Amino acid sequence: MSNSASPSADSSTPGTRQPLKIVFAGTPDFAAHHLQALLASEHRVVAVYSQPDRPAGRGKKLQASPVKQLAVAHEIPVYQPLNFKQPEAREELAALQPDVMVVVAYGLILPQAVLDIPRLGCINVHASLLPRWRGAAPIQRAVEAGDAESGVTIMQMEKGLDTGPMFTKVHCPLATDETGGSLHDKLQAVGASALLQTLTALAAGKAVAEAQDDSLANYAHKIDKPDLNLDWQQPAEVLERRIRAFNPFPVCFTHLAGERIKIYRAQCLAESSAAAPGAIVRADKQGIVVACGSASLAITELQMPGKKPMAVTQVLNGYGDKFAPGTHLAAE
CATH class of the missing domain: 3.40.50.170 (Formyl transferase, N-terminal domain)
Structure with missing residues (x-):
């Protein structure tokens, strides 16, 4: 500095x-x-x-x-x-x-x-x-x-x-x-x-x-709700920066089966996928990997409704079936 x-x-x-x-x-x-x-x-x-x-x-x-x-x-x-x-x-x-x-x-x-x-x-x-x-x-x-x-x-x-x-x-x-x-x-x-x-x-x-x-x-500009709503059509790099920018408040979110999921941390992956943007490609202890407009994003910390923020390993232990490959995350 x-x-x-x-x-x-x-x-x-x-x-x-x-x-x-x-x-x-x-x-x-x-x-x-x-x-x-x-x-x-x-x-x-x-x-x-x-x-x-x-x-x-x-x-x-x-x-x-x-x-x-x-x-x-x-x-x-x-x-x-x-x-x-x-x-x-x-x-x-x-x-x-x-x-x-x-x-x-x-x-x-x-x-x-x-x-x-x-x-x-x-x-x-x-x-x-x-x-x-x-x-x-x-x-x-x-x-x-x-x-x-x-x-x-x-x-x-x-x-x-x-x-x-x-x-x-x-x-x-x-x-x-x-x-x-x-x-x-x-x-x-x-x-x-x-x-x-x-x-x-x-x-x-x-x-x-x-x-x-x-x-x-x-x-x-003042932070509004649309800034927090993750659009999976965008490049993974853009989404990863947005997630960091709004952590710890007001926190980005996405939707899974009608439930709002808050995303606290994620990593860009160079790999691309033939899956549609928002589709979960795989889910393991390294992250919940989601296809984006370009490249992929590995979610490593998130918050389920009514719960505290959790690392991906904890999430998959309790909610693994919700994040099965092929499941789609969606913007509101």
Whole structure:
């Protein structure tokens, strides 16, 4: 993993570091990791903004976000507006008089009136090497596309979606077996240190931002159900990357005899088959081998309805008859 020498400026001169008064806005675990880093730093987090509590679990009870839970544990005031359209919400933020607002996977688009409130503006931690993968799901889309590297960009926020000038970029190579989950964990670790580096430069008045090249931009669309529904007409290589991208959440699926089967891990096989796409060619301890639009895919970990994810050997011990050669898996 490497940190770009530019655009962040050197802020190591003794006596230039000043603690900042920060308002933090974020919601999921990725954001909570960055909040934890701020809480352990010299900076002062005076308030936290997070998405409203949502129903979760089988009982559909309201559950606070990971960011809210961390803030409450540290006795930091938490604000949860539905949006910032109401003047009261903006006035509440302005009354906090923050030096800077740090935004990490918050889930709300901030209007210009909010971006203008902090003395140093709002900065965002984005889990890609901007301008590549602007948008909602940069981690998963990088894995799905087969990118050789990803990273984290710390940028100044502006009205456009992830279009602001960049302070810091940290590069992170992708492993051949990278999953959405493993890349998430790598990027939250490097993102936290990049955030602190950027704040140090901001506090010293030495941060320099570099404009994005819009001609290189692409968009990381929100993950929808059709993204998870495996189409066996596609090449095995494409399906294998998709399975990795959405592991451990929200997880790809297929259908077997009317039941939804979740697929957690699979391997591409160079072998091709005369069988129709979706047909099970063979099933053994190496995997449940399925014919694809080109080449074949060996499923090595899956989840039967109402069960936990299991390795293929466990699946075949309990459900071997369901995966007999000639049986067809189907898209919904």
